[in-house]
Amino acid sequence: MQNQVISKKDLAGFVDELIKSKAAGEVIGIKTQGNKFNFGSLKSAAELRLDYDISLLPPKKYFFPQTETVLKYEAGANPRVEPVVEEKSMCIIGVHPFDIRGILLFDAVYGGNNPDPNYFLKRNNTVIIGVDCLKPNPKAFAASMGTAATDEGFDLMLTDIGDSYFVTVGTTKGENLLKKHAKAKDAKGGDLEKRDKARNDALKNYKVSLKMKPEEIPALLDANWESKVFHDKSETCFSCGSCVMVCPTCVCFDVQDDMALSLKGGERYRRWDGCMLTEFAKVASGENFREHKEQRFRHRMYRKGKYLVERYKYLGCVGCGRCATHCLAEIASPAETFNLIKEAK
Ligand code: SF4
Ligand code: SF4
Known part of the structure; x- marks a missing residue:
């Protein structure tokens, strides 16, 4: 048409x-x-x-x-599981x-x-x-x-x-x-x-701009794992997770079971989760493989600028500005971090 x-x-x-x-x-x-x-x-x-x-x-x-039940179950002698x-x-x-x-x-x-x-x-x-x-x-x-x-x-x-x-x-x-x-x-x-x-x-109305072409971001990150920018920027991070919760490209969720007090059954649900939260990378043994906020901050930037584009062809950031708008510490903008890394070279 x-x-x-x-x-x-x-x-x-x-x-x-x-x-x-x-x-x-x-x-x-x-x-x-x-x-x-x-x-x-x-x-x-x-x-x-x-x-x-x-x-x-x-x-x-x-x-x-944000929260979604994915299955319901009955416990007891004849257990039953039903997808939702x-x-x-x-x-x-x-x-x-x-x-x-x-x-x-x-x-x-x-x-x-x-x-x-x-x-x-x-x-x-x-x-x-x-x-x-x-x-x-x-x-x-x-x-x-x-x-x-x-x-x-x-x-x-x-x-x-x-x-x-x-x-x-x-x-x-x-x-x-x-x-x-x-x-x-x-x-x-x-x-x-x-x-x-x-x-x-x-x-012309955009106030923030990236000082490189978006397709240059993966190589920039590849070459700058040790960049001091991740340490400096993350120093004031509250690990509040606001930046990941408001992001249109954050896809992660956690799965939890909610058993009824009667123990007769319950439901399993998934809910939004995000890599800037302290417990995100904690595994069953108690090990947290991104224990420090600098590691989480860097991971988020690599996810936005490198990991997702390598796997799915889309960059993990679309430049909406929500993270920067909601970050109390004013450190969440990927454009700002990518620009600083480029300038520091
Ligand atoms: S970068 Fe900002 S919004 Fe994200 S976890 Fe840290 S303080 Fe919170
Ligand atoms: S600017 Fe990028 S990282 Fe920030 S919320 Fe938007 S898409 Fe997500």
Whole structure:
């Protein structure tokens, strides 16, 4: 389908129609939360705030909830185990390109030879309506990570071009929703120019930049395992884990059993975990193979800049700036660390 243009009024009508018809399941969108923004269930298009910078938590929470029961069991003479897999249809409106890149990384990590059913029964039933980020967060550096725009990972992508949104059509699913529920019209050459101008202007609004090409990061890290930067930067780390909990590319979880007091059964659940927490690398014998905060800090940077790209082809950082925004010690930004290592050479 040719790309479309939809007036702001008609976009609101489209969103309200999706909410009413449930044509794509539960409608989730970006809304205000206090003086910040977060994704949540939409009751009406009036709640939607597509002009935001970053959400408190990335949209990954809809495919990979913070806590998720994965099985229930009964104990006793006839023990029984039952997997718990929740299937859900959703339409998430207002996902920024860098968060879509985060979801693509998740798809790679949770896919492969042994796809995770809990993740994919939600992910595959979700329509993603993205929006270009025209007012980036002051700590974001997506422009220099190459993640400020994306050609993949969305069903529809909106770009604010004034009174209207340019709608880049990504999939047949997106196209069908538009055809059936929206009043949109074919985009003209001038509209495409407006979209590209809006995107290019947005790149100039990024305040933080990486002083190298993103593809140079793995080699930089390879050559600097002993860098003093890891020690110096980590000195003030609280090991609070905020930087990993808010990150759209942090995929780790811990698994725990919760046995009922009656001892008749219980459930097993997984919940988000992160490598900046002190217990993360502690194993059964009591050994902690990243006991010191410098080791954890370095590990996180290697995971962002080297390990994931070597295994899954995506860098483990999309430059959203959430970690830097939430770090009380003001040390969490990977761009800042990579730049310091480069400058120290
Ligand atoms: S880097 Fe910052 S956010 Fe991350 S664990 Fe340390 S203090 Fe907390
Ligand atoms: S490491 Fe920080 S900037 Fe990079 S994706 Fe995660 S939260 Fe965003």
